Amino acid sequence: MRRRARIAAIAWPLIAVALLAVNADAALAGTSSLRPTVPPDGLSVRALATALLDSTTGTAAAAHANVAALGARIDALRAEDASVRVDLAALDPAAAGRDPYLGRLLRDAISASADGGRDASALSLSEQVGGADVIAERATLVSRDATLGGLSLTLSDAASRTTTDLNVLEAARSAALALGSPSTSDPAAGLAQIDALTAQVARARVALASDSAVTVGVPLAPIAPWTWPVAGTISQGFGPTSIDLEAPRVYAGIAFPYFHDAVDIAAPLGSPVVAAAGGTVTFVGRFSDGAMVVQITSPDGLQETYAHLDDLASPPPVKVNSAVAAGQRIGTVGLTGITTGPHLHFSVYRGTTPVDPLPLLPPRG
Numbered sequence: 447m448r449r450r451a452r453i454a455a456i457a458w459p460l461i462a463v464a465l466l467a468v469n470a471d472a473a474l475a476g477t478s479s480l481r482p483t484v485p486p487d488g489l490s491v492r493a494l495a496t497a498l499l500d501s502t503t504g505t506a507a508a509a510h511a512n513v514a515a516l517g518a519r520i521d522a523l524r525a526e527d528a529s530v531r532v533d534l535a536a537l538d539p540a541a542a543g544r545d546p547y548l549g550r551l552l553r554d555a556i557s558a559s560a561d562g563g564r565d566a567s568a569l570s571l572s573e574q575v576g577g578a579d580v581i582a583e584r585a586t587l588v589s590r591d592a593t594l595g596g597l598s599l600t601l602s603d604a605a606s607r608t609t610t611d612l613n614v615l616e617a618a619r620s621a622a623l624a625l626g627s628p629s630t631s632d633p634a635a636g637l638a639q640i641d642a643l644t645a646q647v648a649r650a651r652v653a654l655a656s657d658s659a660v661t662v663g664v665p666l667a668p669i670a671p672w673t674w675p676v677a678g679t680i681s682q683g684f685g686p687t688s689i690d691l692e693a694p695r696v697y698a699g700i701a702f703p704y705f706h707d708a709v710d711i712a713a714p715l716g717s718p719v720v721a722a723a724g725g726t727v728t729f730v731g732r733f734s735d736g737a738m739v740v741q742i743t744s745p746d747g748l749q750e751t752y753a754h755l756d757d758l759a760s761p762p763p764v765k766v767n768s769a770v771a772a773g774q775r776i777g778t779v780g781l782t783g784i785t786t787g788p789h790l791h792f793s794v795y796r797g798t799t800p801v802d803p804l805p806l807l808p809p810r811g
């Protein structure tokens with residue numbers, strides 16, 4: 447949105463200059479009767495060519511600016527992806543060492559409990575969770591890597607199509623420029639050429655509009671940093687857990703008997719809850735357990751859920767389709783739904799896959 451405003455800021459003065467130029471040309475046309483040596487048709491070819499050139503100046507400038515902005519955003523996405531891959535490579539030996547071990551451990555634990563026995567594993571719960579943390583972190587990075595790769599491909603595709611269509615527009619503009627020169631001799635042929643160029647320009651405009659439509663929904667600026675949704679302490683982290691209130695889940699290829707798909711942040715009743723990331727409110731209401739919930743979908747497609755909000759003293763002040771900024775108040779900590787105490791259950795999903803919210807949040811001071 448900010449970028450569109452910038453293009454408008456560039457385009458409007460250019461359009462204004464173009465309009466002035468058209469007026470100047472019209473003024474020149476008005477004096478033509480004083481110059482009988484210039485055939486009237488030849489002059490109208492020149493005027494039409496100049497008008498065509500001027501009317502496309504803004505479109506061409508916007509398309510050039512678009513190609514430049516796409517290039518800069520693609521470079522930034524690739525740099526970010528490279529750093530994600532460095533993190534991933536640093537993590538991989540540890541994760542590779544733990545994956546099969548944790549998987550075997552969990553299978554042992556599940557078969558031991560199916561036999562009516564106890565978990566005979568030598569590893570403590572904290573060691574299991576430590577392994578799961580590495581797996582979860584790797585899964586977050588793999589998902590981030592795929593997202594960044596997909597975004598840069600989409601934008602590269604849009605940039606190359608915009609360049610192609612811009613070349614068609616610029617070719618028409620060069621031809622119009624040649625027609626506008628005083629050496630134009632055959633008015634009938636010139637008018638036919640103007641018609642052909644006008645059609646070419648119209649096709650290029652349609653193509654350029656559809657090129658920009660491809661990038662709708664792809665953030666052209668880096669996503670603003672997230673904020674903590676509530677001031678408090680983490681009472682339950684993201685990942686596998688021994689708490690049997692949580693649902694089973696297959697995560698990063700491993701079946702976990704209980705998996706917490708969120709972070710729980712304990713905070714006093716009535717603490718303000720703010721949007722961790724900007725976006726559009728896509729749900730306000732109750733989950734099946736009675737929890738009051740606000741869901742926000744961010745421009746990059748992530749969906750954040752804020753649960754156990756208060757619904758009496760200060761219910762959520764936002765509605766479905768409200769646009770919210772990061773840090774904007776969307777509710778207060780309550781006790782709705784199944785909860786052992788006042789806390790915010792904060793989850794982030796990409797499609798049907800939960801994402802660990804912690805790496806998305808700024809470090810705590």
Ligand SMILES: [Zn+2]
Nearest residue numbers: 708709710791
């Ligand atoms: Zn929770």
